[in-house]
Amino acid sequence: MKKLLKIKRKGTSMNIIEIINKKRLKQELSKEELVYVINGFLTNEIKDYQMSSLLMAICINGMTEAETINLTLTMLDNSDILDLNQIDGIKVDKHSTGGVGDKTTLVVVPLVASCGVKVAKMSGRGLGHTGGTIDKLEAIKGFNVNLSNEEFIKQVQRIGAVITTTSHNLVPADKKIYALRDVTGTVSSIPLIAASIMSKKIATGADKIVLDVKVGKGALINNKEEAQVLANLMIKIGNYFKKEVVVVISNMDYPLGNNIGNGLEIEETINILKGNIDTDLGELCIALATEMVSLGKSITLEEAKQLVINNLHSGCAFDKFKEMVTYQNGDIDDINIASQVIEIRSNNKGYITNIDALTLGKVCVDLGAGRKQKEDDIDYGVGIVLTKKINDYVQIDDVIAKVYVNKLGIDLKKILSAFTIELQPIKKEPLILAVLRKNMF
Secondary structure, three states: OOOOOOOEEOOEEOOHHHHHHHHHOOOOOOHHHHHHHHHHHHOOOOOHHHHHHHHHHHHHHOOOHHHHHHHHHHHHHOOOOOOOOOOOOOEEEEEEOOEOOOOHHHHHHHHHHHOOOEEEEEEOOOEOOEOOHHHHHOOEOOOOOOOOHHHHHHHHHHHOEEEEEOOOOOOHHHHHHHHHHHOOOOOOOHHHHHHHHHHHHHHOOOOEEEEEEEEOOOEOEOOHHHHHHHHHHHHHHHHHOOOEEEEEEEEOOOOOOOEEOHHHHHHHHHHHHOOOOOOHHHHHHHHHHHHHHHHHHOOOHHHHHHHHHHHHHHOHHHHHHHHHHHHOOOOOOOEOOOOEEEEEEOOOOEEEEEEOHHHHHHHHHHHOOOOOOOOOOOOOOOEEEEOOOOOOEEOOOOEEEEEEEOOOOOOHHHHHHOEEEEOOOOOOOOOEEEEEOOOOO
16 A cells, blocks of 8 residues: 655645535545545544544535546555556456346356356445345355455455455545445435445456446435446546446345345355246346346357356356355355244235335345444345246235244334235336447547
């Protein structure tokens, strides 16, 4: 990590209060001011409460494109950069902006690796009501998410697939800010999301990057216009660093897949990798994997999709997942799942026209599957399994969800309120809303 420098301007030290006020007044921060903020936060000269104020000002007032690129650069200036050149072939990375029930990384990494494309993936923990890949993997007994950089590279060389948390010196500023955003209501900020994602993607050294930007009620981004702004911003940051970036914008109005909660999502991951792909989760995983394989092998999307589907049906993808779990000391036969199950039954008959992803995501946090404070421990076994999906017809007293709990006192009515049942089915928007491969503005 580069030496941290104290930045001065016009003979006087910068003042974090002045910087907070500047952003509060919607003014652009300079590169020097951003360097001062990031360095000061890393050395604890700028306190959590001060950084929280600045993050809130950014969340409310935004940042310019130049500010966002400078923020990304500043976070990278204080980071190790992984050199993956010693690994043969094109290395492709993937990231999702997060959503309720989103376990695509767990499926896509071994799936793409089984197709002969190396995937070196560093992931994060839960953010707000959205689950984190690392938290989910820790539901597997013994799974080691804390690999050194040397172990990380060695595993990619040997089996082509790895998922680990970021190392201490890999974008440490993002790691510290990420934890603070999670508990200060500053998650849904386009520039903060873009700088966070792209600083990690650049630092991990992949040649090409596929991003899944979630949009909808259960995502960090709530409307298509903002999703497109975020997508184009990340493509521009990628272009600045000479990285080819493809962005898939996907619908997160409803939970993705059937399982919400860490251990439960591992179970669903295994189900998809065994070839049970006729679900929304299966559709999205195939789309993302297709983009990655096409980039990594320089083949057409049609050729890549056929290879992806073949490996799901043949068992090659699941075999690669088992190999990855074994390499990282996990026991695939010992997944943390709560033993107490409560059934949620329909109080009406008709078609399910809405399942509120945000409500269910928040309920899972209340259950213990997520964090309300950055020091909170995770309960890996709890969560919700949806037994019915959008446009399914239900009778009164049909089971529509199962809640896995380790503690009592959960408001079950809140879970039932997430389901809307009406006399007629709805016309659903497509799962994949757009694919962006170049700047549109």
